Amino acid sequence: MDLDPPLVARWLDPLAKQPGEIADLFLERRTEAGIDWRDGEIVATRFTATEGLAARWRGGPREHLVSVPRADADAAREAIRSLQIALGRPALPARPGGASLEEREPELPDVARWRRRITAALTRHAPRHRFRWTLRDVFRQVIPAGAPPVSFSRRLVSLEGTFTAASRRGDEDRAFAFHAPDTDATADELKAALGAAAMPRDHAVPCGSGETDIVFGNGSAAVLFHELLSHPLESRHSILSALKDARLAVSELEVRDDPGRLDLCGGYECDDEGTRPRAVKLLDAGRLAGRLTDRADPDRGGSNGHARRAEPWDPPLVRGSNVIVAGGQVGTDEMTRRLGNGLWIEDISAGTIELASGSFRLRFPRARRVRRGRLADEVGPGVAAGDVISALKRIESGLGREVKPYRALGWCARAGQVIPVQGAAPDVLIRQLAVRPSA
Amino acid sequence: MTGDHLREVLAARAPRDWELYRKAAESRELASGPALRREVWRSERGWAARWWENGGPRFCAAATPRGLEAAIRESARTATAPADPPVWPAGTATPAQAPPLASPPDLFDELARLVSAESRGEASLTQLVVRRGVRTEGIANAAGLDVSDASQHLDGFASAIGRRGTRVCDAILLFRWDGEPDVTGLARRIADRVTLPLSDRPAPFDRGEWLLDPAVSAALLAALTPIFTGEAGIRWRPGAAGLSRRVGIVDDATADARHDGEGTPSRRVTLVADGALQGLLTDLDRARRSGAPPTGHGVRSSFRTPPQVSPRRIFFVPERTETSGELLSRVRRGIFASAVTAPVLADFASDRFEVEFTGVAVVAGRAQGPVAAARAAGRLSELLPRIAAASTDRQFFPLPHPVGAPTLLIERAAFE
Numbered sequence: 001m002d003l004d005p006p007l008v009a010r011w012l013d014p015l016a017k018q019p020g021e022i023a024d025l026f027l028e029r030r031t032e033a034g035i036d037w038r039d040g041e042i043v044a045t046r047f048t049a050t051e052g053l054a055a056r057w058r059g060g061p062r063e064h065l066v067s068v069p070r071a072d073a074d075a076a077r078e079a080i081r082s083l084q085i086a087l088g089r090p091a092l093p094a095r096p097g098g099a100s101l102e103e104r105e106p107e108l109p110d111v112a113r114w115r116r117r118i119t120a121a122l123t124r125h126a127p128r129h130r131f132r133w134t135l136r137d138v139f140r141q142v143i144p145a146g147a148p149p150v151s152f153s154r155r156l157v158s159l160e161g162t163f164t165a166a167s168r169r170g171d172e173d174r175a176f177a178f179h180a181p182d183t184d185a186t187a188d189e190l191k192a193a194l195g196a197a198a199m200p201r202d203h204a205v206p207c208g209s210g211e212t213d214i215v216f217g218n219g220s221a222a223v224l225f226h227e228l229l230s231h232p233l234e235s236r237h238s239i240l241s242a243l244k245d246a247r248l249a250v251s252e253l254e255v256r257d258d259p260g261r262l263d264l265c266g267g268y269e270c271d272d273e274g275t276r277p278r279a280v281k282l283l284d285a286g287r288l289a290g291r292l293t294d295r296a297d298p299d300r301g302g303s304n305g306h307a308r309r310a311e312p313w314d315p316p317l318v319r320g321s322n323v324i325v326a327g328g329q330v331g332t333d334e335m336t337r338r339l340g341n342g343l344w345i346e347d348i349s350a351g352t353i354e355l356a357s358g359s360f361r362l363r364f365p366r367a368r369r370v371r372r373g374r375l376a377d378e379v380g381p382g383v384a385a386g387d388v389i390s391a392l393k394r395i396e397s398g399l400g401r402e403v404k405p406y407r408a409l410g411w412c413a414r415a416g417q418v419i420p421v422q423g424a425a426p427d428v429l430i431r432q433l434a435v436r437p438s439a
Numbered sequence: 440m441t442g443d444h445l446r447e448v449l450a451a452r453a454p455r456d457w458e459l460y461r462k463a464a465e466s467r468e469l470a471s472g473p474a475l476r477r478e479v480w481r482s483e484r485g486w487a488a489r490w491w492e493n494g495g496p497r498f499c500a501a502a503t504p505r506g507l508e509a510a511i512r513e514s515a516r517t518a519t520a521p522a523d524p525p526v527w528p529a530g531t532a533t534p535a536q537a538p539p540l541a542s543p544p545d546l547f548d549e550l551a552r553l554v555s556a557e558s559r560g561e562a563s564l565t566q567l568v569v570r571r572g573v574r575t576e577g578i579a580n581a582a583g584l585d586v587s588d589a590s591q592h593l594d595g596f597a598s599a600i601g602r603r604g605t606r607v608c609d610a611i612l613l614f615r616w617d618g619e620p621d622v623t624g625l626a627r628r629i630a631d632r633v634t635l636p637l638s639d640r641p642a643p644f645d646r647g648e649w650l651l652d653p654a655v656s657a658a659l660l661a662a663l664t665p666i667f668t669g670e671a672g673i674r675w676r677p678g679a680a681g682l683s684r685r686v687g688i689v690d691d692a693t694a695d696a697r698h699d700g701e702g703t704p705s706r707r708v709t710l711v712a713d714g715a716l717q718g719l720l721t722d723l724d725r726a727r728r729s730g731a732p733p734t735g736h737g738v739r740s741s742f743r744t745p746p747q748v749s750p751r752r753i754f755f756v757p758e759r760t761e762t763s764g765e766l767l768s769r770v771r772r773g774i775f776a777s778a779v780t781a782p783v784l785a786d787f788a789s790d791r792f793e794v795e796f797t798g799v800a801v802v803a804g805r806a807q808g809p810v811a812a813a814r815a816a817g818r819l820s821e822l823l824p825r826i827a828a829a830s831t832d833r834q835f836f837p838l839p840h841p842v843g844a845p846t847l848l849i850e851r852a853a854f855e
Contacts, residue, residue, distance in 0.1 A: 047500075050502045062477070066480045106510070108513040
């Protein structure tokens, strides 16, 4: 039986009568199609259709969540009833005759169009490969007590795996990842990204240890700022928590978290508490400007729409979405000249940060050494590390002109919850960041 | 719609090559902190099917039987390359009943007090999440298999912060308890993890003996598991290079569940003994390709994913019984690694490993002072034969399957 939002809201309203109380019902239906390709052949497929909902109550420091692995009216009643019993509130009567056995038939994504396009792109650019392609359809609905219900859906495409490419010393295996919302332009963008990844290049040699100047190019600075700003500003216990309005970087640097960018994987029309999201300036003219908040945060002037859940049974956490860095005036040639001697990094495979100390590390599979303003040999893999405050201070004025989405970043894990995120950034030059080779 | 109907649907598509899996799980989670008390009651139901249609393998999963039937229908529209199906196990077992689900213990106050005491007030617990869960899984297949298993678990994670002057360090530690909660041991791990890095002292030696806390040994063993699953990319053979004779490695999940995620009976598998690789873990697919019998290591990390070969409960078995104190006394000049500070890296193709850790410098069996951050790196093929001793203090850690490890002593390690 389909959900009746006004009826569910009437069930929830008594749970949120007191000031500071929050009650909501969150529902998700998700379908996924996955295809494994190996050297031009489809070797395995996987189709999944999952659903679930959760009723939640929060009052001050206390929170209670009950999830049910179905997404219909009976499941909503069951979740809210269990929640009421757990809170010692008057409970809805059990449904006469038990739960309905009627099940909704999910609509699974049609993969035919994508299958043809992926096959063509792989044949042309990477004929020897092991790739997994995934198409995810997610529908989410939030019914908050005392506020109108909201719903939205997203469709995301991912291609991840390895392929054999030519290097100047023979064939080599290269990793490739691409994540994007499914739009008319996505297939062409994927094709271009795959073509660029398959370009011939030199064999990488180990990079040295020590401090070096680095340009994060081709949008990869989005990962840097995801670690440096997005994560610390999700938390109340980070190194940036006590630095309101502090000048941390050059005045040219503007960074915002923007869930409204639906062309990026981290975008959404409403967050998982039912709040319409706002773009939040994290750095404004180099100063710490804003923080990410949810409805439960009492100190920060209300939610700016950054409560996110990985699964229906997860409680919402304050999380970032799309990190957007404003562009500057510097072209690529000029950026290379300004770098002088150092590393040009365009691929980052992983990033982590310790929130309290602010120490972070970024793993890069390879980079290009720059000598006297000219691109030189390939190096890698390696780790670039530092602390948030020093790294922000060492960012040079003069940002790249072109702001590019970084499609290799698609997912972020925190506290076991994995959610879609992404970002876009221009080329960014940082002086004296510690680098060392890695396994 | 029921499981019987789904069996008919699958049998109609692939009379001899189908498998149906169902899962029901419940858990209670308690998250506590100075300004938080959150209870989460989770419930999960899932169905999954594998079958070989027109010679090609397919996998579907859904939260409901009707959803699974729709997924099976949609899946049939995409052709897959032919591949041989596995030899399906057969047999039946008495249906398993999940034990009643109890609430997780509220340990925050006790753990917070112990963490503070262990760290002389320098560390404080910021959040503790304890989760108790039960689940039942059932598997049927075209060969007539119809078995089920029930299991329970108690696990979670703790986050803490250490402060000394202007220096701070925070960390999250995972734990899993098979019996009663070991709160004291967890408090010691937390205190070490967030206070040792505050010293700011680098590794005082560039080589020496390396004494590994059970948590570090377990992280190392977890990183080495591709050796035991025979995953591609390993260009060197541990058997040829030789392994340490001082410690064996075994996988034995017989006490956890009667069957793996494909219905193969659980059994004890000796992986390393007498300094040589004795065998590999296999699931049905790996067994078909290698010609070896399946060892019962087809693992489903979720009902949404097909089973994959993986350890289920892997652990070190010491050849001699020594205490961790005796191992410490054998260290002439080295470092005790108390906790890892980054994921252990093992690159089998290039035969390299890298472990970043925090710990204590040791000279002549005595602690000399904390080491904030150190890195042990080198060749994997040289690391494994250098395990000189293992103690009797084995503990299990969720990585994510249970990994059991004692204190290990490794000779001639290189530090940075």
